[in-house]
Amino acid sequence: MAQLWGGRFTKETDKLVYNFNASISFDQKFYRQDIRGSIAHVTMLAKQGILTEEERDQIIAGLKGILKDVEEGTLLITDEYEDIHSFVEANLIDRIGDVGKKLHTGRSRNDQVALDMKLYTRDEILEVDYLLRELLEVLLKMMKEHTATFMPGFTHLQKAQPITLAHHLGAYFEMFKRDRQRMKDIYERMNYCPLGSGALAGTTYPLDREYTASLLDFYGPTLNSMDSVADRDYLIEFLSALSTIMMHLSRFSEEVIIWNSNEYQFVEIDDAYSTGSSIMPQKKNPDIAELVRGKTGRVYGALMSLLTAMKGIPLAYNKDMQEDKELTFDAIDTTKGCLALFTGMIKTMNFRKDRMEESAKHGFTNATDAADYLVKHGVPFRDAHGIVGQLVLYCIDRKIALDDMSLEELKKISPVFEEDIYEAISMKTCVEMRNTIGAPGERAMKEVIEKEEAYLKEQEVPGK
Structure with missing residues (x-):
C-alpha cells in the first residue's frame, strides 16, 4: 500500500527493506494507547480552533469504531501496514473520508510513538506493581504463620545462626517492597507528555500541550521537544527495575531449589508447580523455580541491548530507537509471568518445620550462643570461642548436636557449664x-509484621 510518507519518493520501497523497516508485528501491541492519544490530540485541536467540533466528533467516532472492531476481532491488524499509526490512520480515512486526513495535524510519528510507548509503559508499571503487591501479601501471610518455625540462617551457604522462616521470608519482603518503590519512582519521573513535540522542533500550530497532557493524565508536558522524541531513559530505568525484580525472584528460586533437594527437604513443592522425569519415576523437579532463575538472563539481555542501542545515538530521533519495543515487551511479559507463577508456587508450598529445626540443631547454629553463655559466666570471649570450637569437633566425631551432649561431657571441656546451658542454647532461646x-x-518480628501490614494498607500505587 502507499506509505503515509511516500510523497517524496518516486518508486516503491524494496520489499525486504520494507519488512526490515516495519514495526507493525510488534507495535500493534499498543493500539489502545495509539487511539487514546489520537482522541486526546484531536480534542485539543478542536479546542484550539484548528479543527471544527464536527470534524473532531467525526474523527473520534471513527477512532472509537476502530477500537471496538479490533477489540471484537472484526478488524485485524495485518502486516499490510508499516506500523500501528499507519493502520489506525489508514482505516480512519477509509471510514470517514478526507476528514480522517486531518488526524495527523500538528503531530509527527516521532512524538506519536514516544507518547504511545509512554502510555503503554505507564500501564505496565501499574500491572507489575499489582503483581508485586500480591506477592507481598502472600509473603506477609506466611511470615505471620512462621514466627516460631526455626531454621538455620546461612552465610557462604554454611549454617551460621538460628533464625525463623518468618525472618527469612521477611528479607524477601524488603526486597520486593523496594521493587514497588522503584515502580513508583519511575512512574513519577516519566509521567510527562511528549505529544506536541513534533518530529524534533515542535510545530507552528498553536497547540495547547498542557491541555493534551491533562487529558492523558500526565503531570504536564515535557519541556524540550528534542529530548521528548529521543528519550528512552524511562524504558532503561524500567528494564533495570524489572531486572532487579528478576534478580530477587532468581535468588528466592535458588533457595527453593536447594530447600527442595533430597539433602535439605525443607519444602515440598505442590504438584501443580512441579514436573517428573520421563525415565526416573522418583523425581519431582522444581521446574517453575528453575525457569524463573533461567528467564532472569532474558530480562537482563533486554536491558543491556537497549543500553547498547542508545549509547551512540545523536539527537534527536533515529530508527535505532525502534529496537526498544520488542525488547521491552518481552521483558515485561517475562517478568509478569514469573511474578504470577512464583507467587502461586510459594503460596502452595508445604514447609517441613521438623526438618528445618533439626537442620539448625545439627548445623551448630547455636555455637555462638554457647560461647555467649561462657562469656556471661566470666570466660573471656576468645577463650570461650576456643572452648566451643572443641565442643563442635567433639560433636562432629560422634555425629551429635551440641544439645545432645551430656552435662558431664560438657564439663570435661569446661567446668563452667551448668544445667542451664541447655536452655541457653535451645533454638527457642537462641x-x-x-x-x-x-x-x-x-x-x-511481630513489630516488623505490624509495620509491613501498615505499609500494605497505605495502597502505595504509582501515580496516586
Whole structure:
C-alpha cells in the first residue's frame, strides 16, 4: 500500500527493506494507547480552533469504531501496514473520508510513538506493581504463620545462626517492597507528555500541550521537544527495575531449589508447580523455580541491548530507537509471568518445620550462643570461642548436636557449664533473645509484621 510518507519518493520501497523497516508485528501491541492519544490530540485541536467540533466528533467516532472492531476481532491488524499509526490512520480515512486526513495535524510519528510507548509503559508499571503487591501479601501471610518455625540462617551457604522462616521470608519482603518503590519512582519521573513535540522542533500550530497532557493524565508536558522524541531513559530505568525484580525472584528460586533437594527437604513443592522425569519415576523437579532463575538472563539481555542501542545515538530521533519495543515487551511479559507463577508456587508450598529445626540443631547454629553463655559466666570471649570450637569437633566425631551432649561431657571441656546451658542454647532461646528491630526474635518480628501490614494498607500505587 502507499506509505503515509511516500510523497517524496518516486518508486516503491524494496520489499525486504520494507519488512526490515516495519514495526507493525510488534507495535500493534499498543493500539489502545495509539487511539487514546489520537482522541486526546484531536480534542485539543478542536479546542484550539484548528479543527471544527464536527470534524473532531467525526474523527473520534471513527477512532472509537476502530477500537471496538479490533477489540471484537472484526478488524485485524495485518502486516499490510508499516506500523500501528499507519493502520489506525489508514482505516480512519477509509471510514470517514478526507476528514480522517486531518488526524495527523500538528503531530509527527516521532512524538506519536514516544507518547504511545509512554502510555503503554505507564500501564505496565501499574500491572507489575499489582503483581508485586500480591506477592507481598502472600509473603506477609506466611511470615505471620512462621514466627516460631526455626531454621538455620546461612552465610557462604554454611549454617551460621538460628533464625525463623518468618525472618527469612521477611528479607524477601524488603526486597520486593523496594521493587514497588522503584515502580513508583519511575512512574513519577516519566509521567510527562511528549505529544506536541513534533518530529524534533515542535510545530507552528498553536497547540495547547498542557491541555493534551491533562487529558492523558500526565503531570504536564515535557519541556524540550528534542529530548521528548529521543528519550528512552524511562524504558532503561524500567528494564533495570524489572531486572532487579528478576534478580530477587532468581535468588528466592535458588533457595527453593536447594530447600527442595533430597539433602535439605525443607519444602515440598505442590504438584501443580512441579514436573517428573520421563525415565526416573522418583523425581519431582522444581521446574517453575528453575525457569524463573533461567528467564532472569532474558530480562537482563533486554536491558543491556537497549543500553547498547542508545549509547551512540545523536539527537534527536533515529530508527535505532525502534529496537526498544520488542525488547521491552518481552521483558515485561517475562517478568509478569514469573511474578504470577512464583507467587502461586510459594503460596502452595508445604514447609517441613521438623526438618528445618533439626537442620539448625545439627548445623551448630547455636555455637555462638554457647560461647555467649561462657562469656556471661566470666570466660573471656576468645577463650570461650576456643572452648566451643572443641565442643563442635567433639560433636562432629560422634555425629551429635551440641544439645545432645551430656552435662558431664560438657564439663570435661569446661567446668563452667551448668544445667542451664541447655536452655541457653535451645533454638527457642537462641532466636527469642534476639529482639532488636530487624532481628528474628518473636517480639521484634511481630513489630516488623505490624509495620509491613501498615505499609500494605497505605495502597502505595504509582501515580496516586
